[in-house]
Every structure is written in structure tokens, then in C-alpha cells.
Amino acid sequence: MLIKKLFLTIFLALLLLPNTVQAKTKLLYIPLDNRPVCLSYVTQTIVAAGYEVTTPPEHLLASENHHGNPDALWNWLIKTIPTVDAAVLSTDSLLYGGLVASRTHEFSTDTIHNRVERIAKLKNDFPLVKIYAFSTIMRTPRQSFGNVEPEYYTKYGPDLFKLTELNDKEESLGLTKQEEHQRNLLKLNIPAIYLNDWFDRRQKNYEANLRLIKYSQTRSFHFFAIGKDDDAPLSQTHMESRHLTEAALLASLNKFIILPGVDQLGLLLLTRAINDAEYKKPIVNVIYADGVGKNTLPYYSDQRLSSSIPDQIGVAGGRATEFLEEADLILAVNAPYDGITKDATYVDNLYFSSKANLKFAAQIKKLIRNKKDIALADVAYANGADNGFMLALHKEGLLEHLAAYSGWNTADNTVGFALAQGLLSRAMTSQDKITLLHTRYLDDWLYQANIRTDLRNYINRRNPNIIYDLTPQHLRILATTQRLYKDYLDEFKFLKQTSFDIDFPWNRLFEINIITNATKNDAKK
Known part of the structure; x- marks a missing residue:
């Protein structure tokens, strides 16, 4: 009798197995902002792999001319998350309104902490949904232009970088007398109001990351990653990452990590969610x-x-x-x-x-x-x-x-x-794979390594600052870009099989959006 029951159990399990395999994981994704590398290129990849991914209405996300709306994003998340199996969340979007906003926001410490608390409670409220989250350690660029840092960074950015490089070196290696003197001069050169603003914001973000790490230890997240944005071996970003690593000694490496890079984390965690779902x-x-x-x-x-x-x-x-x-x-x-x-x-x-x-x-x-x-x-x-x-x-x-x-x-x-x-x-499919490859070749190869240089040379003869804001010449630059693409496609003819349009989504030369027919069709679904 026991043997018959065992065989019956196995038989029923085998009958149910195909339905289990066919049930594709439904994903939710809140990106850092609406740049193609964070949004459209990511969702195009997930859809090509055969998965359904839901993203917020784009007007709620950060763009080139406005920050995202953390509270509106939260309301959308709460309404949508019951319909999915796994969620990949940019905490920068939910805390500050996006990546650029994390460097420029004016939110109080209490507001940020309250937002961290509600993120941490998601797992309790929706226990069947696997929560994957990623945060950033605020970057310390050597210099920056184009309204992606506080306005004063254009002038004082190199000094701020050097100051934090010396601060980090003092803590890890020690400073020479000459370096101590140099650091004192830098402190005098940078207006106190800017120093306080920059370090106060960094402290708020640092404390938010500390709290998120604490919650990763209490299983609020299936996995939590912190990305070091545009880092250097000696910098404020590197120093903060070292302190966060020390604070996270009890965190499981299977559940938490700090690693370099930020913009790739959304796609990496979506890939992890798929691998986890399929064991x-x-x-x-x-x-x-x-x-x-x-x-x-x-x-x-x-x-x-x-x-x-x-x-x-x-x-x-x-x-x-x-x-x-x-x-x-x-x-x-x-x-x-x-x-x-x-x-x-x-x-x-x-x-x-x-x-x-x-x-x-x-x-x-x-x-x-x-x-x-x-x-x-x-x-x-x-x-x-x-x-x-x-x-x-x-x-x-x-x-x-x-x-x-x-x-x-x-x-x-x-x-x-x-x-x-x-x-x-x-x-x-083979065709979807080719489309993704061609998108990368059209962007990373033809545009980033070639056409972008041609455009900079063309623009610099007129107004070098336009590369950070194409508004005065947007249509002319777009037409020039299309002509340059035609020249390169005549040389590399295999790329002609992919029909595409282009746009400058953040109205600057730094990134371009390759919009293939496949992307358009996915958007219509």
C-alpha cells in the first residue's frame, strides 16, 4: 500500500512539473533613471529572454530635466508588486529620485530614514515576492560638467577630489608633511558652504546605506548590492566603501555585496532573479x-x-x-x-x-x-x-x-x-540575439568610439559647451549623426540588416539611444 501511494505521489508530481516549468517568473523593475542603459536596453534584454518585466510610467523616473518622484514611485510599487514574483529596486530612485538626485537632493535625514524603513518592510507586507535591491555610494569624480553634480562642482570638483584623496590616504597609508600642507590649502580654497553641503549630503546617503545593510542582515532583501559609482583607489567613495564593508562584517556574502560600478546593477540583479527562479x-x-x-x-x-x-x-x-x-x-x-x-x-x-x-x-x-x-x-x-x-x-x-x-x-x-x-x-531566439548585438555595436562601437569624436570635433569649432546641452543645435546634430552613421554602415554592411532610429535621450553627446524595430514592437505590446 505504501509503495502504491509513493508511485501515485511521484506520478502526480510529474504531471504538475510541466506547468511549473512553463510558468515564467514575472518581474518588476525600478531603474536608477530613464537612460537607455538603465531602462530600455535592460527591458529589451529581459523581454528577448522570454520574461515579462513591468516598469513604472516613465514620467515618474528621473530624466535629463527632472528628478524622479520617490513618493509617486512608492505608490506605484505598492499597487503593482502583488502581481509579480520578484522585484528589482533602485533604492536611489525610491529614496532620492534617481542617481543624479542622490548627489543633489535636499531631503532631510528623517525623510530619508522613513523611506528606508518602508523599503525594509516590503518583505513583511509581500512575503511571496523576492526583493532584490541596489544602492550606490555617491561618486567622487575628478571633474564633472553638465548639471549632474551640484553647480559648484564644475569649479571646485578637482579640489574636492584631491581633498578626499588625501583624506583617504591619511586613514589608510598616512600623509607626508607636504601632503598635510596641501590638504590644508585645499580646505582654505574651497568655500565652507560648499564643503558642508557636499559632505552633509554624503553623510545622509552613507547613513541610508548603513541602514539598508542592517536590513539585508534581517532578510528584508533576497539580495542587496551597493555599487561604487565612478570610483578611484583613493577617494571619498573608496573610503566610504571601506567603512561600509567594515560595518557589514556580519552580512552574508550570499545576500549582500559592495562592488564597483552602478549602471549595470539593474540588469545583473534581474538576471539573478531569473537564475534564482529557475534554480x-x-x-x-x-x-x-x-x-x-x-x-x-x-x-x-x-x-x-x-x-x-x-x-x-x-x-x-x-x-x-x-x-x-x-x-x-x-x-x-x-x-x-x-x-x-x-x-x-x-x-x-x-x-x-x-x-x-x-x-x-x-x-x-x-x-x-x-x-x-x-x-x-x-x-x-x-x-x-x-x-x-x-x-x-x-x-x-x-x-x-x-x-x-x-x-x-x-x-x-x-x-x-x-x-x-x-x-x-x-x-x-537567434534574431533577438542579433538585435541585441547590433544595438551594442551601433552604440558602443560606431557611436561611442567613432561618431562621438567626429561630433565633438564638429561642435567644438562652434561652441564646446553644447556637448552637455544640445538644445540650440539638437536637430542639426541629429541630422549630422545620421549622416555619419550612413558612412560607417557603408563600411560595415552587416549592420544594415537592423533597422533603427536614434535619439539623444539626455540631450547631450555622452549617450545615444538606439531604437530598433524590435524595441518599437516591444513597446507596443
Whole structure:
């Protein structure tokens, strides 16, 4: 009798299993803001992988001309979250109104703490929903333009950076007498009102992160990540991350992490949510181009690739391996040969393939022939692709056979995007995969590493400040950009198969939005 009951139980379980497998996880996502790398490129990836993702009405999110609305976003979240299985939340959007707002807001400490408390209570109110959240440590840029920092940062930003670099060094290494003198001069040079404003806001954000870490230890989040925004080995951002790490000693590494980069975290955590829902822990092998390789310390980061890449694999819900043969995905990292990350607009980013370029392209070709899935993180330059390497890949006919490609903004942004899209690529159709690849080539390669330079040269002859606000010449610059694209597409004809429009979503040269037909169709659904 017991045996019959056992067989009946197994039989019923098998009958129910297909329905369980077919029930796709429903996702909710609140991004940092409405930039394509945070919103449209992310949702396009998730939809291509076959998942439903719900996002807030765009007017509630931060844009180029207004901050997001934390309270309206919260109301939308509370109404929508009961309909999903997992939620990925930018706490910066829910606390301050977005990434830029986190650097410029005027909210009181009490207001911020109250918002932290309601985020922490989400899990109790909706126990069946897995909550994934990500926050940021406010960046410390060497300089900044274009209204993404307090107004005074344009003038005093370099001094603020140097001051915090010395503060961090004093705490970790100690200062020479000359450095102490230099720091005192910097304090005198920066008006006290600006120093107080900048450090007061940082303290509010720091305390919010401390509270969020505390709640990650009480299982308020299925996973919580803090990203170090535009960091440096010695800076206020680095110092705060060290203090937060010390405060989080009791936090489980399976539930919490601090890592470099911010803009990639939304897609990484959505990928983790999918892997968790499917009880998958994909295995990733990392290979590097010849040169400094894994020991590269990229610009905008305080961690070497050997440290930051395994962190990102973990955030995505994967596991790193040294053994290529057991990997589900190979992450190929095109790091700079000398370990020095320059901007993609630098004069040496030429259509000339170095020996290292050719060798790495040949290695990737062999792996693809052996049916390996390759996600390519192109981090030789910041803010765009390595032209010489892309030329080598193009000549070998490899660009349409990758699982994923990325080469935008910081090295950490690039790695996270390539990794996440690569892990999700097996669930995509061939056409969806090609569309995502072409989007990255049109943006990271043709625009960021080439057309953007051409446009800057064109604009600088007239008014250099326009690159941060295209309003006076928006239509003319858009038309010039379209003409430049036509010239490059005549050279790289394989990209012509993807029909696309372009726009400058934040009305500046720094980013472009590639709107493919696939993106338009998804928006209509």
C-alpha cells in the first residue's frame, strides 16, 4: 500500500512539473533613471529572454530635466508588486529620485530614514515576492560638467577630489608633511558652504546605506548590492566603501555585496532573479587578452579585474571557474595590453589591429568553432569599443556569432552588461540575439568610439559647451549623426540588416539611444 501511494505521489508530481516549468517568473523593475542603459536596453534584454518585466510610467523616473518622484514611485510599487514574483529596486530612485538626485537632493535625514524603513518592510507586507535591491555610494569624480553634480562642482570638483584623496590616504597609508600642507590649502580654497553641503549630503546617503545593510542582515532583501559609482583607489567613495564593508562584517556574502560600478546593477540583479527562479547557478570561465589582463585596474574603479569580475558573476547568480570545459559561458575580456584604460575618443584608438588583438580574435574564433558561448567585455578603452580589436573580429566574421558584446562607459558597466546578456542569451531566439548585438555595436562601437569624436570635433569649432546641452543645435546634430552613421554602415554592411532610429535621450553627446524595430514592437505590446 505504501509503495502504491509513493508511485501515485511521484506520478502526480510529474504531471504538475510541466506547468511549473512553463510558468515564467514575472518581474518588476525600478531603474536608477530613464537612460537607455538603465531602462530600455535592460527591458529589451529581459523581454528577448522570454520574461515579462513591468516598469513604472516613465514620467515618474528621473530624466535629463527632472528628478524622479520617490513618493509617486512608492505608490506605484505598492499597487503593482502583488502581481509579480520578484522585484528589482533602485533604492536611489525610491529614496532620492534617481542617481543624479542622490548627489543633489535636499531631503532631510528623517525623510530619508522613513523611506528606508518602508523599503525594509516590503518583505513583511509581500512575503511571496523576492526583493532584490541596489544602492550606490555617491561618486567622487575628478571633474564633472553638465548639471549632474551640484553647480559648484564644475569649479571646485578637482579640489574636492584631491581633498578626499588625501583624506583617504591619511586613514589608510598616512600623509607626508607636504601632503598635510596641501590638504590644508585645499580646505582654505574651497568655500565652507560648499564643503558642508557636499559632505552633509554624503553623510545622509552613507547613513541610508548603513541602514539598508542592517536590513539585508534581517532578510528584508533576497539580495542587496551597493555599487561604487565612478570610483578611484583613493577617494571619498573608496573610503566610504571601506567603512561600509567594515560595518557589514556580519552580512552574508550570499545576500549582500559592495562592488564597483552602478549602471549595470539593474540588469545583473534581474538576471539573478531569473537564475534564482529557475534554480540555476551558471558557471562562467573568464579569459583575457594578452598583456596585464586580470591585473588591470580600470579607470573609474578601485578594484582590479581579478577581483571585480568574480564579484559581478556572483551578483548575477553565477559561479566562476578556472576550467573552461565545465563553463556554461566564457566571458572574454579585452583588457588594455599595458593595463592603462584610456577614453575611446583617444587618438590611438585606430582601425589598426595589434598582435594582441589578432591573437585574442583567433582564440575566440577557435572557441566559437568548438560551440562555446562567448560574451565579450571590451574594456581596453573607457566609454567605447577598441577599434583595432573590432576590426580583427569583423575580418574573422565573428561579430554575429558572439552570445553578447559590451563596450560602454566604465569597465565594470561593460563587464556586467556582457555577462548578464551572455547568461540570458541561451533563452533568446537567434534574431533577438542579433538585435541585441547590433544595438551594442551601433552604440558602443560606431557611436561611442567613432561618431562621438567626429561630433565633438564638429561642435567644438562652434561652441564646446553644447556637448552637455544640445538644445540650440539638437536637430542639426541629429541630422549630422545620421549622416555619419550612413558612412560607417557603408563600411560595415552587416549592420544594415537592423533597422533603427536614434535619439539623444539626455540631450547631450555622452549617450545615444538606439531604437530598433524590435524595441518599437516591444513597446507596443
